[in-house]
Amino acid sequence: MELQAQHAAGRGRAQHHADPHRRGRQHQRCQHAAEFQRRHLRGHREHHQGRRQLRCRPGRPASGTATDDATPTLAGTATAGAVVTVSEGTTVLGSTTAGADGSWSLELPKQGEGVHTYTATAVNAAGTKGDAAFGLTIDPTPPAVPVVNGTFEDNVGFVQGPQPSGTATDDTTPGLGGSGGTFGDVIKVYDNGSLIGSTAVDKNGNWSFTPVTPLTEAEHKLSFTAVDPVGNESKPSAPIVVNVDLTAPKAKATISAINEDTGSSSTDFVTSDQTLIISATVDVALEAGAKVQVSLDDGKNWHNATLVSGNTYSYDNRASALPDGTHSFLARVVDAAGNPGATTRQAVVIDSGKPTSDNAVAITNYADDVDPVKGDFTSGTSTNDTTPLLKGTVAGLVNGDVVQVFEGTTLLGTAQLSGSAWSLQLANTPAARTPTPQRSSMRPGTWARHRPTSS
Known part of the structure; x- marks a missing residue:
């Protein structure tokens, strides 16, 4: 955005036509244009590969805008060779000379926080002056550290819902969020220090974020900063730790007994009992947070079994009678992230009917x-x-x-x-x-x- 002002030219022409003694002389004009632009030589901040750096990115904001740069550079154009002096009120902040193409720039000394109105005055070799004003608000104060929800949302697999920081998950794009932000601010998201995305704070001060690029199978420490409209960035929040685990558990569970097994042997899985206690055993010790699950309907529904002792687990189904017939009982191990291991199957025959009477x-x-x-x-x-x-x-x-x-x-x-x-x-x-x-x-x-x- 540019603010342009032409001052001396019009006045010079008016004086030329009013003075008869100057007729016939070569027409002279002095034209000064002051165009101001703010350049982000120091206030534009970007993150590259997790390291904070300064980057020169010239801009042309309109008069009356704000900046986080306490030493902004004003720039414009004037008559080639003109001396341009920048002041605020009666205080001279500095001067420079316009180049052969008329362009000039001046880096201001450190400015205080608040609203400033600068005046640039250009004086050419003939002594003709031109000036223009430019308003700028200096705002170097960063926003508050974002308030982050203490959980992340798991929307994948057998374990879903809010999960506390540090929990294992098989969701590579978990939902994150927070509250108490300022409308207009942007929340930046960092994974182990590297920027992975951003999201806007809504009118209610809330924000949410879901990674666009799936997280890899590893531990991810996700931290958040708030950036205001002028580019001030807050300090990072405490991280939310997301342990992405996509590997199935090695432990295998097997249906090992039913109680009561009333068949010809105690291990033939034939019974007249419709209200059973199902036992399952695992071949190796379970990892932290893993569960043994059994299904009594060929995998349609799964139930968590309870550790009895050693490597034996039990599920009590006595509150629900099973119908007569051949049932497919399944067993498996599910790790803390919700990854299921290998499924084993056992046929169970239930026959609660009486025999024929002609025997x-x-x-x-x-x-x-x-x-x-x-x-x-x-x-x-x-x-x-x-x-x-x-x-x-x-x-x-x-x-x-x-x-x-x-x-x-x-x-x-x-x-x-x-x-x-x-x-x-x-x-x-x-x-x-x-x-x-x-x-x-x-x-x-x-x-x-x-x-x-x-x-």
């Missing part, structure tokens, strides 16, 4: 193979064989049914089937035992029920 099961005898008396014996006899082989018959079995032998409510084992016959080798049987064969279900306390075997 029959019985113990017919037992085999004693210990001297001095060996052979098959019926119920009520005595034996010195502590591991007798129970034998019996069964009818009405359907696919998946088994025969289990109980003493009271204690399961002694699941029998081997051969057509309509079954047998079970007892282990370390104490004296006076009364086994009871049952066509098994998976729910203790209800006898003669069928139960599918694990596939």
Whole structure:
């Protein structure tokens, strides 16, 4: 922007035509133009590669604007060779001589903060004067340090929402923000000292920022400064630390048990229990902040498991009954940033239904193979064989049914089937035992029920 003033020329022509003694003489004019511009020789500040530097960037602001430069350089044009003197009120600030092309510039001595009105007076060789005024506000005071939210916003992955400084995240463009700023100021954002972007303060004093270039997988210390309209920059804020972690955890979780497993073995994941406690184990120790999760619906929903001891974790689903059928239980480890590790899968069969009623099961005898008396014996006899082989018959079995032998409510084992016959080798049987064969279900306390075997 330029402010131009032409002074002596008009007056000179008027005097020439009014003086008859000067007719015929060569027409003379003296024209002075004072054009002022502010140059950011020292007040324009930029950051380059994290280091604060001064950079010369000439500008032409209009009269009445503000600057953070306490020693601004005024510049303009006048008649070649004219002496230009710059004053403020009665105080002369300095003088210079216009060059062959009429241009001139003058760096002012240090100016106080506030509003200033400068007058430039040009005097040519003939003594003709011309002047012009230029207003400038000196404002070297930087804004206050920005007020930064103590959290950043994670909008990616399994862990989302506000996260405190220092938290790991898999979001490479987290949301940042603050409040209490001055409308018109600009917030600059630095990553480990390097400028990565800026944002404007709104009318309510709030501001927000999301990195345009994704953050790399590393620790990022993000600090913020406020820059006012004249270029004054505040001191940096305390940093918000964002740990970008995009690497999946190495630990692997596996479904290791269900409680209660009522199948033919305690590890076959076949049960009549619809309200289960699920156990999972990990192969290596978890890193800080990592979690074990299980899913009971093939990955549609995930639940955090609780550490029981060592490398065993547990999820209690007893408050929610699962329907009968084959279920796909999953397990995984999720790190503090929300990165999931490898997923493992376990089929679980739930069958809470009663068996058909047209069935029959019985113990017919037992085999004693210990001297001095060996052979098959019926119920009520005595034996010195502590591991007798129970034998019996069964009818009405359907696919998946088994025969289990109980003493009271204690399961002694699941029998081997051969057509309509079954047998079970007892282990370390104490004296006076009364086994009871049952066509098994998976729910203790209800006898003669069928139960599918694990596939």
